[in-house]
Amino acid sequence: MRVRVEFTTEPFHGEDDHLPAHVTASAEALRQAGLSPDLGPLGTSVEGDADVVVDAVSVALKEALSHGATRVTLTLDDADAVVTSPAPSGTEAGAGSAAGAADAAGAATDLTDGLSRLITDVERELGGPLATLPRAEKQHAVRLLEERGAFEMRRSAETVAEALGLTRFTVYNYLNRIRDAAAEPTA
Incomplete structure (x- = not known):
């Protein structure tokens, strides 16, 4: 199974081009695990095999915390899942036809x-x-x-x-x- 993880670390430093240490340290941990993170001052994302990504993100978050992060927000999605839109409700005229x-x-x-x-x-x-x-x-x-x-x-x-x-x-x-x-x- 492939997963996609996106996380933010705070404090935010998004107004300049210099990334804070908690962002760069977490990204380096992901690279050390053989992953290619997409990073910025307000969010980092990585995709890959679930076992590799989950283990690497655990290390990356510890690195972020040890380099000044005070809060982490994380989402994890099944990268293989097909996203579908819900069908329109049947309450409008002509629905279903x-x-x-x-x-x-x-x-x-x-x-x-x-x-x-x-x-x-x-x-x-x-x-x-x-x-x-x-x-x-x-x-x-x-x-x-x-x-x-x-x-x-x-x-x-x-x-x-x-x-x-x-x-x-x-x-x-x-x-x-x-x-x-x-x-x-x-x-």
Whole structure:
């Protein structure tokens, strides 16, 4: 079985290009186990054989803690699992019929097209493909997309993460920081 593990270590240091010791130490532990981690200041992810990944992540988290991490948040997913969308409910007119299925597919396409348009607009505004932007501009892109409602769409974080060249977990961390900052009272 293959698994994918994504974890964040705190404190966050996401505003500059220097990764904190708890991030680099955990990544090195993963590399020592023969894995290729995808890392950033707000999240690290790795995928591979379950036995290898689970053992390596255990060592990596101990390294993170011994190098200054004060908190770790982790998710583990079966990388081989096929993700499927739930079927539309039968309460709407035409559901269950060919027309209902076409309507549902059309709605999904409309949402996907809407998200694509939002991403294209932000790319145009920021001057290039999101994946090529420096970290601070990627964070700004997430802020712009959040302000424009992009993350209200189902599975949008995955699409945005792909466009940014980041993990979904990192996009969620950027969103959490943006939302936390917005919730803070102003003086």
